Amino acid sequence: MKVIYISAGLMLACFGSAVAAEPVQLIDTHIHYSHDAWDMLPPAQAIKVLRKAGLKQAFVSSSSDDGTQLLYGQAPDLIVPVLRPYRKRGELSTWFKDPTVVDMIADRLAKNTYAGIGEFHIFGDDANRPVMKSVVQLARKYGIFLHAHSDAAAVINIFKQNPQARVLWAHSGFAEPDEIGEMLTRFPNLRADLAFRNDHATSDSVDPDWRQLFLAHPDRIMIGTDTYAPERWYYVVEHADWTRAWLKDLPGDLAEKIAWKNAQALADWALKK
Amino acid sequence: MNVLKSLSILLTTAILTMPGVLAAEDFSPSERATILSLGPWPPALVQDSGNRASGDLKAIEFGKKLFNDKRLSKDDQVSCADCHKPELAFTDGMALNEGYKKITRNTPAVTNLRWNNWFGWGGEADSLWAQSIRPILSRNEMAATPSGIRRVVINDPDLSCRFKATFNLDPAGLGKHELLVLIAKALAAYQETLVTDVTAFDHFRDALLAGDRNAMSRYPRAARRGLKIFAGSGRCTFCHFGPRFSNGEFSNIGVPFFVAKGKVDQGRYGGIRTLKRSPYNLLGKFNDDGTAKNTVRTQHVTQRHRNWGEFKVPSLRNVARTAPYMHNGSVATLADVVEFYSDLNEERLHTDGEKILRPLNLTDQNKTDLLAFLETLSSGLVTKPGSPDPFRECSSVSRQ
Secondary structure (H helix, E strand, O other): OHHHHHHHHHHHHHHHHHHHOOOOOEEEEEEEOOHHHOOOOOHHHHHHHHHHOOEEEEEEEOOOOHHHHHHHHHOOOOEEEEEOOOOOHHHHHOHHHOOHHHHHHHHHHHHOOOOEEEEEEEOHHHHHOHHHHHHHHHHHHHOOEEEEEEOHHHHHHHHHHOOOOOEEEHHHHHOOHHHHHHHHHHOOOEEEEOOOOOOOEOOOOEOHHHHHHHHHOOOOEEOOOOOOOHHHHHHHHHHHHHHHHHHOOOOHHHHHHHHHHHHHHHHHHHOOO | OHHHHHHHHHHHHHHHHOOOOOOHHHOOHHHHHHHHOOOOOOOOOOOOOOOOOOOOHHHHHHHHHHHOOHHHOHHHOOOHHHHOEHHHOOEOOOOOOEOOOEOOOOOOOOOOOOOOOOEOOOOOEOOHHHHHHHHHHOOOOOOOOHHHHHHHHHHOHHHHHHHHHHHOOOHHHOOHHHHHHHHHHHHHHHHHOOOEOOOHHHHHHHHHHHOOHHHHOOOOHHHHHHHHHHHOOOOHHHOOOOOOOOOOOEEOOOOOOEEEOOEEOOEHHHHHHHHHHOOOOOOOOOOOOOOOHHHHHHHHOOOOHHHEOEEEOOOOOOHHHOOOEOOOOOEOOHHHHHHHHHOOOHHHOOOOOOOOOOOOOOOHHHHHHHHHHHHOOOOOEOOOOOOOOOOHHHHHHHHO
């Protein structure tokens, strides 16, 4: 009798560990691989980090775009290329005043495959400048999304230019849940990422206001890390673990959507899959 | 007469606009308020409720002896004072020291620590006594073990005697962790007394408060101009505020934090993890505060994305004497620090992370002035009159 108990226990232990070995799938929508990361973290190493984090895919945009191309060349199954309009990171507050940026974007879009243009920084009325208008038009032409690190005003300006635009709102604009909810309700083509935010969850529980937002807009929100400095690549794994922990506090189907399905849908739309 | 009057006005105007002349009224009301908030110095020394030895004369003397005792390290190689050298403002003057192995963080000064809430570049400890344990046990630094420390104390009649006299406990009757904690508490009691003296800046600040123009005039003009930048346009006091010139928290100012290819110093992020896991944190059994009022910060601190690569905002008292700078000693001189902030690399900062940081774009004159101000924050230690040997009962043991 004792032998049977032990065998049953062993079987349960084996079965249990087999189930536990499957981490929740994630798509990280906010990764940069900029020029200053390439030396300390060569492309093969960077791909290893993303795989170690258990990512199904990663939206990568880089200053310059060559970084994205380096990673895409290594792992096209893993990388969703997004075209950043910066040749180096220092251009984040000047790019929208530089008309040559439009030529660079047009040239890259003609040559390579991209799911979106971004992440770019644009605020308020700067979104109505000629360079930004050209970017909106190029996104429309290629049927790809715009990854905007913006305040609500800039997002509104983009949708005024093209109501059919598809915008991924970086960091959810660092706005409060009620404002994010209003924006998502007002603009059906708006998506939001949670990169560099802690306010929606602790390691094991979701904030009530954010839970309400997630439940109200289950198909619109996705996760991201933001590797804005090279050292933050070593945070991708920690971030993925943290994300998996708080997602457990949501209903399974909603957690899956935020974890990867919403991002997958956006990528599939842009890449015409 | 009119000509003379005009000449007089011109001369006065010329003098007032000469580089180097800055009067008290040239500080705006907000700059003046900020300057006054940088004192008075020193603040009251409040006993550490978590440390039974805090403020105790015997513990202070015992701690001083321990601070200089190489036997607190593996193979008796280094003492605390070998890296925290009194003649170098309790630093080692090196970018990165080597204890038993290469250390990846710069050795900070151990002065004015009593008023801190977090200790170490990443805030790995929540008390000065817990912080005193960290280097002793660190394999890269002093590489000792709790059982090794216990052996040293119980096998040395003099140390045993001093331990008994300080804590009224027989060290041989204590477990290794209990004994180590009390050793650390004595070390902390000593370090609490390492308080820097009033500086030229403090005299100026007190004179400004009192409206004593004569005393104010003794403060160098370049330092006054530098102070105006520090408290005004430079916005340095957003982080370096209060009498200690530090908010006591952590920031990412864009200093790279790779320690080797493929390895980063996680800074505050890793510090919080270490703190939470430490058996010596204030939530543990070694906290002497029965009310547990000193545990609130430790209970509530949580890891946040921004903590990755954040390091302690250091006090600026004695800053001119504690080169090199930054958590990894990567900036050699104080003039280089001023250059660092003048040309701050915004690319390494998250636009929504450190909103207050921006390049200062200082002129050469600005840089000289800021440096002149920072140099007025130097002083020696507050000295106290000597007291009779509190360990007279141990003198016979020491001679054995």
